[in-house]
Amino acid sequence: MSTGEDSTVRPQDGHAAGRTGREAGTPRLAGVDAARGLALIGLIAVHVLPEENDATGEPTWSYLLFAGDSAALFALLAGVGLALSTGRTRPHRGRQLAADRIGLAVRAALIACVGLLIGYAMPEDAPANGILLFYGMFFLLAIPFLSLGPRSLFAAAGVFAVVAPLLILGLQDALPDYSSSNPTFQHLRSEPTAVLAQLLLTGAYPALAYLTYILAGMGIGRLDLRARDVQARVATIGAGLAIAAQFVSWILLYAAGGFRQLVGSSPGLDEEALMEALIFEPDVDRLNSPWWLAVTTPHMSTPLSIAWSLGAGMTVLGVFLLASRRLRVWLRPLAAMGAMTLTLYSAHLVALSFEVHYDEPYLWFLVHLVVAALFALTWQSLVGQGPLEKVVGTAVRAARRAVLRGATAHRT
Template identity: 30%
Template sequence: MARLESPGRIPGVDLARGLAILGMYVAHLTVVTPLKWSRPETWLGVVEGRSAILFATLAGVSLGLMGSRIRMRAGGRDAARSSIMIRAVFIWALGLLLLSLDVPVFVVLPAYGLLLMIGAFMVSWSARALAITAALTATVAPFVVTMLDSGGPPERGSAAELVSDVLGWNYPFVLWLAFVAVGIIAGRLIRRGIGPTVVLLGAGVALSVLGYAALGPVGNQVIARYGADLQVGSALWALSVFRDAPHSGGVGETFGSGGFALATLAMSVLAATTPLRWLLWPVRVIGSMPLTAYTAHLLVWGIWIMVTPGVGSDIHRLHGFLALDPFWPITLGVTVGCVAWALMCGKGPMEQLVHAVSTEAEEPDGPTDGSSPVPGKARGL
């Protein structure tokens, strides 16, 4: 029974993490039509951008789940922080290794590692300090990031591209710290039971409405009307930063997708208190070893690139692979593999490796998702 559901995990957090992984699979392995809420046939486009933001938010959730004990015990604080930092460096390095495969997707792990490094110091902050940090970052950082990115992407093979890769700048930590901060708050709320989780759901919905219905349309309309004519620093440029398009880093996206992540997390936690927790068990298993599942689909793609002759440009590496319709074979294969591994061995292989190269983090008192800030670290799974 422990292999099916470890007593050291919160099923809903694993479910949310599994949904984030599957969402990135859809975004990477299929051709997704841009989302338009008025057209149901495009709703699958919800995975674009939001899956990675959910993944980053869950990093904060894991920190929040272990935060109470870290705050109360000084010795535990130092030990846990060291463990988090070691794991963060490992994930950051793994992300750079996956980048070397030249798979034409934005690899989230370098940014994820940097966010964990910073989050290791934020985990002991008060809820008020975290909320203020999240609000200020979500409001101000989009303007900073947009200005820094105004010159366009770095040239291939340049020193600027190397710096961008090292910093995981496709997911700029300057902005994405907002998701980690609210994730830490969310992790603390989830520990308190169903009532606070319902409050979290309401907050997520409210932030989504604010971002997508109020802020985003302002920036979207400015961009649609003026486009390339916008001058950095002008009033119209400032309004354009309110956009909500996926991966835009706009204020609307930050509030809207951040709220979407919180609502998805809360709904997952609530759903996992019902019999749905067993129907969705395979997704939860993926969520218990997300580092393994995430790495697997990029490795498959990278191997295809290495063994396929004539694969050169990003376009060929992308469309050539997508022409194989890889989503279902990879998704089913990874799901079966994760389920089999969980039943036979418990903790995922990448998660075991992360655990082996780092010291044991302090576990929080009471219920936990069984994970350190590293995706998938578990006790008994």
């Protein structure tokens, strides 16, 4: 998600600003913004459009295309953005690194506050689980990794892809249930342990699992993303990872007997119900078998579901980077939306809170999409950086300058 970081680099402080999204040195990576715009469309589709066909019970095209993967793509691209704004292929060191870390902490706090405020607008039976509060946690957890190069970041991502699902499965009985799908400041004060557990492990976007996407994105952002061969490798490796995840899942579930084990160990789940659960998530309070780790179901945060979503996200990113070399003008609406997703996503959640979309979901999906695209194109042409992106970016730059000024004063 575009959360104040940019795809351009200022020589003096590593951050981009300016009305046009360009600066004298390096232009924006339009492919990154366009991929982020597609992720926004995916989240809007998941929130507004139905998951299944009422007549057949089959999953809809929007669910199959976007469920789980859009949020993962957002996190992957957030990691790319962090790398681009903290040195690109040469991670910052010394005071620049300290300024990056303080700036990221400020960004995390502001984004979390936006998420907590939106929680007040959401009804009890919310039409969507907001991700912004989780993003605050993502960024806080990413702070220690800002100095690492691509190999270390990819290795760390692999560790979290394995360890986080084991923690989620192993600690599910010990951790408190969360009280709200969209926590507010009140929940944070009254139930801090439950909110923390939700952010880290039990929520819709558990930070320890999603750190896989953040770190992988940071590793990708440390590469030379303007090189055609790098762009092609990102797409190719991503496609291979996604295919491998599905193949391994199939082997474990059907050749190695995992499907039968799940049917036998899950009360109330016969074969038909389990097949549905593998598409739409199991409707159970607790997962009672380690064989659940073999599924690629959206939002399950298993090693293979993470691998699938990461691979799909890498493929999308690589394809858009390649496409932007020749189709930059055609990608402009997507890129404009992707450059201000914090603003557009927040507005989307507030609009959902009125709950007027249930009767005509396809109409309202179109309304959300058209309004977002027109607003993004108009605002970017007339003003530049998105409204919330501007607020967050200004605060981050001020925090970074304070750190850098302090270093200069100390030396003199």
